[in-house]
Structures are given as structure tokens and as C-alpha cells.
Amino acid sequence: MIKSLKSIGEYFIMMRKVVSRPQKYSVFFKQIILELDKIGLNSVGIVIIISFFVGGVVTIQTSINMSNPILPKYLIGLATRDSLILEFSPTMICLILAGKVGSNIASEIGTMRVTEQIDAIEIMGVNSTSFLILPKIISAMFFFPFLIIISMSIGLVGGWIGGHAVGVSTADYLYGIKYDFLPYYITYALTKTIVFAFIITSVSAYFGYFTKGGAINVGVSSTKAVVYSSIIILIFNFILTDLLLS
Amino acid sequence: MIIVENIHKKFDGNQVLNDISFTFEPGKTNLIIGESGSGKTTLLKILIGLYDLDSGTIKYNERVFTEMKLKQKRQLRQEIGMLFQGGALFDYMTVEENIMFPLTMFTNQTEEEKLDRVNFCLNRVNLENKNHLLPSELSGGMLKRVAIARAISMNPKYLLCDEPNSGLDPKTAILIDNLIQEITQEYNITTVVNTHDMNSVMEIGEKIAFIYNGVIWWEGHKEELINSDNKQLNDFVFASELFKRLKKS
Ligand SMILES: Nc1ncnc2c1ncn2[C@@H]1O[C@H](COP(=O)(O)OP(=O)(O)OP(=O)(O)O)[C@@H](O)[C@H]1O
Ligand SMILES: [Mg+2]
Numbered sequence: 001m002i003k004s005l006k007s008i009g010e011y012f013i014m015m016r017k018v019v020s021r022p023q024k025y026s027v028f029f030k031q032i033i034l035e036l037d038k039i040g041l042n043s044v045g046i047v048i049i050i051s052f053f054v055g056g057v058v059t060i061q062t063s064i065n066m067s068n069p070i071l072p073k074y075l076i077g078l079a080t081r082d083s084l085i086l087e088f089s090p091t092m093i094c095l096i097l098a099g100k101v102g103s104n105i106a107s108e109i110g111t112m113r114v115t116e117q118i119d120a121i122e123i124m125g126v127n128s129t130s131f132l133i134l135p136k137i138i139s140a141m142f143f144f145p146f147l148i149i150i151s152m153s154i155g156l157v158g159g160w161i162g163g164h165a166v167g168v169s170t171a172d173y174l175y176g177i178k179y180d181f182l183p184y185y186i187t188y189a190l191t192k193t194i195v196f197a198f199i200i201t202s203v204s205a206y207f208g209y210f211t212k213g214g215a216i217n218v219g220v221s222s223t224k225a226v227v228y229s230s231i232i233i234l235i236f237n238f239i240l241t242d243l244l245l246s
Numbered sequence: 247m248i249i250v251e252n253i254h255k256k257f258d259g260n261q262v263l264n265d266i267s268f269t270f271e272p273g274k275t276n277l278i279i280g281e282s283g284s285g286k287t288t289l290l291k292i293l294i295g296l297y298d299l300d301s302g303t304i305k306y307n308e309r310v311f312t313e314m315k316l317k318q319k320r321q322l323r324q325e326i327g328m329l330f331q332g333g334a335l336f337d338y339m340t341v342e343e344n345i346m347f348p349l350t351m352f353t354n355q356t357e358e359e360k361l362d363r364v365n366f367c368l369n370r371v372n373l374e375n376k377n378h379l380l381p382s383e384l385s386g387g388m389l390k391r392v393a394i395a396r397a398i399s400m401n402p403k404y405l406l407c408d409e410p411n412s413g414l415d416p417k418t419a420i421l422i423d424n425l426i427q428e429i430t431q432e433y434n435i436t437t438v439v440n441t442h443d444m445n446s447v448m449e450i451g452e453k454i455a456f457i458y459n460g461v462i463w464w465e466g467h468k469e470e471l472i473n474s475d476n477k478q479l480n481d482f483v484f485a486s487e488l489f490k491r492l493k494k495s
Binding site: 119123127 | 291294321322323324326328330331334336337350352
């Protein structure tokens with residue numbers, strides 16, 4: 001209990017150092033480009049694959065569960081759309097990204113810590129927290145919303161193809177995904193995504209930055225980063241859903 | 247010149263440094279010697295502020311480091327080069343990018359000027375044309391030399407070296423020692439070198455502090471060290487059979 005309070009304190013002290021003016025803007029922008037590539041573009045593939053298949057499966061399962069002939073077929077499209085946009089894309093994809101991006105950030109920063117590279121940055125007179133962590137946070141908060149939009153679109157395509165397999169016509173499906181559509185749902189999903197992006201990068205960076213010891217501890221930090229950022233995402237998902245939708 | 251006064255440092259109840267006072271002089275290689283675990287690295291990291299101290303003062307010439315805010319410390323650190331025990335090169339950057347990094351962060355030099363400086367530093371450590379290798383492609387001795395090149399790229403007034411030649415063969419070790427001494431004299435740098443290698447002590451020991459039990463047990467230069475009758479110092483320095491015989495003869 002005391003230990004976790006201490007960690008939370010350390011986290012906030014670190015974050016206060018992270019949000020400071022970059023010492024050299026040209027270097028800072030270069031870092032951002034690098035991180036956009038590492039955290040963002042590198043995740044597009046996995047997001048596309050997962051979203052496509054989950055979209056398909058959601059349609060198939062919904063259609064099996066609604067096999068009552070009284071229910072119109074377009075409801076299947078509608079159900080797919082809502083579960084993708086409201087929950088699957090923002091939350092599930094972010095949980096998967098917590099695994100991919102989070103472990104990557106924690107092990108990268110952790111390795112730099114145990115090999116004294118962070119000390120080397122610090123003794124040159126560079127603010128190591130801001131230098132290493134701020135570009136990651138900004139890149140993720142900027143790029144994750146695009147990933148989620150990609151996920152939604154590909155998921156709907158997957159749903160359309162899955163629907164075909166169980167006899168949902170294209171017309172019904174399209175009618176369904178447009179039926180009673182609230183643009184606010186997108187705002188809601190992207191707001192969640194930005195919060196989750198911040199959680200994933202900052203929490204993972206925290207565990208990496210405070211790694212002590214050697215290579216084994218880097219592994220421990222990276223596991224902790226994934227576990228804790230996932231739990232915190234789930235808690236915030238609960239809070240944000242309550243705040244934004246009800 | 248770096249002046250430390252009455253430095254105390256404890257790690258969870260373990261008093262590592264107990265009232266250390268010493269003056270590290272410019273243009274000289276100042277050596278800190280002592281057994282493994284005696285607190286050499288700790289002292290070096292305290293000098294540059296990587297560890298907080300419990301009490302005491304550190305002065306860089308007239309500037310009192312221990313009273314500075316973090317921002318001022320960062321400013322001062324730009325005048326300090328440090329060589330870590332493990333090299334601590336950035337492993338995703340090439341040799342050239344490593345040495346260029348402080349120049350990019352803190353100067354407004356053009357690419358050309360920076361490259362000139364990088365090549366000059368590489369030349370200084372006898373590593374021409376290794377610009378585009380990654381640290382993982384270097385041998386231990388080359389790694390140390392690149393680290394030295396990075397440490398001197400900003401023309402430091404102070405140079406801190408943590409066991410610059412540990413893990414190297416005797417010939418390369420002496421090469422690195424001499425390199426550090428040459429740079430020190432050439433640019434009148436205040437250099438502090440941690441070592442437990444007696445060859446280094448005999449080679450470059452212009453001013454030596456022997457840490458024992460958390461205090462500076464003995465200080466002097468290499469000739470005084472050879473003739474000293476301080477028991478703990480002799481036990482440490484003449485631990486090996488070879489040096490014992492040398493002492494007798
Ligand atoms: N971060 C730390 N936390 C707790 N104890 C530490 C820490 N760093 C060093 N110590 C302790 O301080 C003592 C001195 O360590 P230090 O690394 O300064 O020794 P050293 O003289 O550099 O040894 P070596 O020659 O092996 O490098 C050791 O007993 C060590 O256990
Ligand atoms: Mg040491």
C-alpha cells in the first residue's frame with residue numbers, strides 16, 4: 001500500500017519534469033518523427049489484422065444470436081457498428097497496443113537506465129525525462145486516434161464480409177451501419193483513445209525509467225508496464241464511459 | 247579545480263562516504279583509488295549530482311555546485327565530460343551520432359563544423375573512419391575510446407572517468423591512461439580518474455586519494471605512494487606478488 005502510494009508520487013514527480021519546454025526544438029521534432037514511426041506506423045499492421053477478423057466475428061455471432069425471423073437483418077449491421085465504435089476499437093485495440101507499445105517503451109527506456117545511458121544524457125546537461133518521454137507521449141496521443149479510425153473502418157469491412165457468410169445482404173448491412181448514427185459516438189471513442197494513449201506511454205515510461213538493477217529487471221519492468229497500463233485503462237474506461245455516455 | 251568539503255553519503259544505513267575533503271587540481275590527473283565497493287563510483291556520481299549527498303559542499307572553482315538549482319546544475323554540466331564504467335554509449339546511434347549528440351543539443355554549429363569536431367575527437371583517440379559503426383560493432387577498447395571522444399567533444403573543463411581501463415589488456419589500458427593524461431595536460435582540464443589498477447596509478451598518478459573505510463585514508467603522488475609505510479595502503483597497493491617483490495627490491 002505504502003509502496004504503491006510512493007510509486008504514484010514518483011509518477012507525478014516524473015510527469016512534472018516531462019512537461020517542460022524542449023531544450024532544442026530541431027532535435028525534439030526529429031524525435032517526434034522517429035516515435036511516430038516506431039509507435040504509430042509500426043502498429044498499423046496489427047491493428048488492421050485484428051480489427052478485420054473481430055469485425056467479421058462480431059457480425060457472425062450477432063446474426064446467430066438474432067436468428068429470430070421477426071427481427072430485421074439490418075439490426076446486425078447496427079449492432080456490429082455500435083460494438084466496434086463504442087467499445088472494441090477504442091478499448092480493446094488500446095489494450096492490445098498497451099501490450100505492444102507499452103512493453104516496447106518500458107524495455108527501451110529500462111535498458112537505457114541499466115546501461116547508464118540515461119545518466120549519460122543527464123550529465124551532459126539534458127533533461128532526460130523530457131528528452132526521452134515527451135516525444136513518445138505526444139506521438140502516441142497524436143497517432144492513436146488515426147489507428148482507431150482505421151480499426152473502425154477495417155472492422156466494418158470485416159463485418160460486411162462476415163455478414164455475407166451468414167446471409168446478411170450488403171444492402172441490409174449498409175442500412176444497418178448508417179441507421180440512427182450518432183457522430184458523438186466517434187467523439188466519445190476518440191476522446192477515450194487519447195486518454196488511453198497518454199496512460200500507455202506515460203505509465204510504461206515510468207516503469208522503464210525507474211528500472212533498477214540489470215537485464216532481468218528490464219523484463220520485470222516491461223511486464224509491469226503492460227499489466228499496470230492495462231488495468232489503468234480498464235479503470236478509466238469505466239469512468240469515462242460513465243462520464244461521457246450517461 | 248574541484249573542491250569537495252566534508253562529504254557524507256549513506257545508502258540505507260551503510261555509511262559509504264564519511265567526511266571526505268579533497269581538492270582535485272587542474273591540469274593533473276587526480277586519482278581516486280580503493281577496493282571494490284569502497285565508494286569510488288559513488289563519489290564520482292556525487293560530484294556531478296547523479297546522487298544527492300547527505301551533507302558537505304562541492305565547488306567547481308568558485309561556483310558552489312551543492313547550492314545550485316537543477317537548471318543551473320545542467321548549465322554547469324555542459325562544462326563536464328564523464329566517462330562511465332560501462333561506456334554508456336547510446337546504442338541506437340552510430341559512433342558519429344554519439345559524439346555529435348552534445349554538440350547538436352548545445353551548440354548552433356553547422357553540420358560541417360560538427361562533423362569537423364567529431365573527426366577531430368575521433369582522431370584524438372586514434373579511431374579514424376569508424377564514424378558509421380554502431381556501438382554493438384565495437385570492441386571493448388574501442389568503446390571506451392569512443393566514450394572518451396564523446397566526453398571531450400564539448401571541450402570540457404572537467405573530466406570524470408570511472409575506471410577507464412577496466413577490462414582491457416595492459417597495452418590498451420596504458421594507451422587509454424596516457425590519452426587521458428595527454429588531454430588533461432594539453433587543455434588544462436581538471437581530471438578525476440577512478441581506478442583500482444596499479445599500473446594506472448604508477449603511470450598517471452599525479453595526485454592520489456586512497457579511500458578506505460569511507461574516509462580518505464592517505465593522499466599524495468605516486469613516488470610518495472611507493473615509499474609510504476601506511477599499512478592499509480600497502481595492503482591495497484602491494485596486494486599482488488609482483489608489486490610485493492618490486493617493493494622489496
Ligand atoms: N544506488 C545504490 N543504492 C544502494 N547502495 C549503493 C548504491 N550504489 C552503491 N551502493 C553501495 O555503496 C558502496 C560503494 O559502491 P561503489 O559503486 O561506489 O563502489 P566502487 O568503489 O565504485 O566499486 P568498484 O571498484 O567495484 O566499481 C557499495 O557497498 C555499494 O553496495
Ligand atoms: Mg565503481
